[in-house]
Amino acid sequence: MTLDDFEKSLVEESRAREAEESKKRRKHSHHHHRHRTHDKDLENRHSKYRKRYAEDRSPLQQTPDSQRDKLDQEEDEWVEKSVAPPNTEAPVKAIDTQNGEGQLQRDAWMKEPGTLDVDYTQRGGKRPTEPIKTISATAGTEPKLHNNELNKQYFQDLTDGKDMPNDTGPKSIQNAVDYTFGDSGSRWRMTKLKAMYRRAKETGATIEDLAIEQYGDLRAFDNAREEEVELDRRTLYGNGYVGKEKPSGELFQERKLDMGVPDKEKLSIPIADKGLSQSGTVDVEVALEPPALMDKTALNRLKAQMMKAKLKGSPEANALELKYNAAIEGHGNSSNSQTIVLGAMDNRMLTGGRQGEVKAVENKRGRERGLVEENEDMSIEDMVREERRTRNQLGGDGQRFAERIAKDAKFDNDLDYLDENAAKLAKRVQKSEINLKNMAVADFQRMNRILDNCPLCHHEDSNTPPVAPIVSLATRVFLTLPTEPEISDGGACIIPIQHRGNLLECDDDEWEEIRNFMKSLTRMYHDQGRDVIFYENAAGPQYKKHAGMEVVPLPYSLGETAPAFFRESILTADEEWAQHKKLIDTLAKSKQGLGKLAFRRTLVKEMPYFHVWFEIDGGLGHVVEDANRWPRGDLFAREIIGGMLDREPNVIKRQGRWHRGEDHRMEAFRKRWRKFDWTRVLTGS
Numbered sequence: 001m002t003l004d005d006f007e008k009s010l011v012e013e014s015r016a017r018e019a020e021e022s023k024k025r026r027k028h029s030h031h032h033h034r035h036r037t038h039d040k041d042l043e044n045r046h047s048k049y050r051k052r053y054a055e056d057r058s059p060l061q062q063t064p065d066s067q068r069d070k071l072d073q074e075e076d077e078w079v080e081k082s083v084a085p086p087n088t089e090a091p092v093k094a095i096d097t098q099n100g101e102g103q104l105q106r107d108a109w110m111k112e113p114g115t116l117d118v119d120y121t122q123r124g125g126k127r128p129t130e131p132i133k134t135i136s137a138t139a140g141t142e143p144k145l146h147n148n149e150l151n152k153q154y155f156q157d158l159t160d161g162k163d164m165p166n167d168t169g170p171k172s173i174q175n176a177v178d179y180t181f182g183d184s185g186s187r188w189r190m191t192k193l194k195a196m197y198r199r200a201k202e203t204g205a206t207i208e209d210l211a212i213e214q215y216g217d218l219r220a221f222d223n224a225r226e227e228e229v230e231l232d233r234r235t236l237y238g239n240g241y242v243g244k245e246k247p248s249g250e251l252f253q254e255r256k257l258d259m260g261v262p263d264k265e266k267l268s269i270p271i272a273d274k275g276l277s278q279s280g281t282v283d284v285e286v287a288l289e290p291p292a293l294m295d296k297t298a299l300n301r302l303k304a305q306m307m308k309a310k311l312k313g314s315p316e317a318n319a320l321e322l323k324y325n326a327a328i329e330g331h332g333n334s335s336n337s338q339t340i341v342l343g344a345m346d347n348r349m350l351t352g353g354r355q356g357e358v359k360a361v362e363n364k365r366g367r368e369r370g371l372v373e374e375n376e377d378m379s380i381e382d383m384v385r386e387e388r389r390t391r392n393q394l395g396g397d398g399q400r401f402a403e404r405i406a407k408d409a410k411f412d413n414d415l416d417y418l419d420e421n422a423a424k425l426a427k428r429v430q431k432s433e434i435n436l437k438n439m440a441v442a443d444f445q446r447m448n449r450i451l452d453n454c455p456l457c458h459h460e461d462s463n464t465p466p467v468a469p470i471v472s473l474a475t476r477v478f479l480t481l482p483t484e485p486e487i488s489d490g491g492a493c494i495i496p497i498q499h500r501g502n503l504l505e506c507d508d509d510e511w512e513e514i515r516n517f518m519k520s521l522t523r524m525y526h527d528q529g530r531d532v533i534f535y536e537n538a539a540g541p542q543y544k545k546h547a548g549m550e551v552v553p554l555p556y557s558l559g560e561t562a563p564a565f566f567r568e569s570i571l572t573a574d575e576e577w578a579q580h581k582k583l584i585d586t587l588a589k590s591k592q593g594l595g596k597l598a599f600r601r602t603l604v605k606e607m608p609y610f611h612v613w614f615e616i617d618g619g620l621g622h623v624v625e626d627a628n629r630w631p632r633g634d635l636f637a638r639e640i641i642g643g644m645l646d647r648e649p650n651v652i653k654r655q656g657r658w659h660r661g662e663d664h665r666m667e668a669f670r671k672r673w674r675k676f677d678w679t680r681v682l683t684g685s
Contacts, residue, residue, distance in 0.1 A: 180245045181230045193224045208301055222255060223247035299327060356382035358430045370432045400428055455658045456495050456546040468658040469666055472679045477513040481665055483656035487641050492521060492551040500547040502538035504605035516678050518616050521551055524676040531559025535612040535637050539624040558644050566612050569640050570622045578625050586618035
């Protein structure tokens, strides 16, 4: 269809539409004409009636009162009114009652055409066409600010085009993107970002390396992260939230600040007439600050950025290269603050040499990793040296045998296999020097973390007292209150000042002070009419917790039956078949001649154990062989004593912590303890 044919079709449609509308108008005017004819007939009948009524009345009857009645009657009659405003120019003819010439006439407003005479039509004159509004191509891309935006003034200045202190032209040009947040490609970009996160989690690679591989540079990756944050905000705040439409590059700028990359403002470019060469190049003078020390990961990232900038021909390549060289130089000249120096006193595995105990593995892998194996031709001196170094280790021979089995890929739990490979399984797994040093460093760091977080240790470096409240302080041991809720009111704890794994590690001086506290507390509770028991739970040596002795007062009736309760509970607590005796009666050993040394001579500090004292010299002990079956924490003793005292289950199972600050129980306990406090002799009070 040509343009002329299209215009002709439009003209024909317009004529047909006008003919149809004119037909409707004629039909509507005919309807109104019938109404106007009916109104004229009705008006003529009313005028004749009023004229005949006026001629029949005499002049004497036309008094003002009668005239008012006549007017009231006339007002009661139906009169049509027009919506048009009254014509104030037409005079109202007054009634002359004196001369008898008064005659009723319609007012001017009553002679106006009625409502039905007005022709109401929906079609009026042609409305003026509104001019077509042009919309800019950038409409809707301006950033929209929320009312609670903290940087509202900053973003408003950016919108108005004002120069900001840290804003440069090239930066905004580099961050220009051709999409908006939430558009049709937003879902694809978010899927790509999540896939990259998933890949980093599965492969263990760094996010930055995968971002450079996936997006090409870190700026595009940070833009995707910024879009993810903005979409999460829209989902959280709902439809009323108005935020950013395009990435502002703030995440990329934060990355640059974290990595110490200088901004373009730090690059001074002196441009002079004589300094410009024919090729138009400019010498760039970079004012770099002293570089901060970086680890190997930060150096690798900086090197990757430098190589990326060189491949793209970015003007930042020279600055990044200078920064990388300075960082390399500073990293080589600086002393590593993370270096840990350990000696034989810190770990026995570092004592002496192992020349006669092990021999090097003579293959490529062994030479690369420094692997060693057991020397089968050891002398007696080498065997003695090895025994002294490795004895009393955690796990013992059982752990070493488990390590041997773990390194055997063909191991089968079968008697035939054990018989055929007895010599192979009997060999010890010897660790290389690097592995021994790594183990020593790991143990040292782990022990430091435990000491820093211990609530019972005095931190000498910061001169910080223990978190637990100190009731009484001796030279090597102090007395404190137990954690809440207490299983029995008025209890206490005897704690060595030095961090010990269990009380068997304490020396003679520490044990002398522990026994003094036990004697004084026994006298105090007997003065109150109560018995007392002491117990230590050292069933978890791998946790390196601060050792302590719990003090629990009991009524005299329960104090007599306490040994039976603990005996029955110990017999049913651990393994049915064990390598050690179920019960170790240290009280009987003390009466047999060991005296106060019965506990220290009967149990060993390398084994996990539980011991309860019914008297100062001894009680019942038990070696814990399966720590997994043993109740966690202090729950074993709390369940027994809680059952004896009929305590609530929530009180028994709840094991609280010490909190720094004044304890509300301190004042009452000190009043009772002051009379029996043996440490007053040390202070002279």
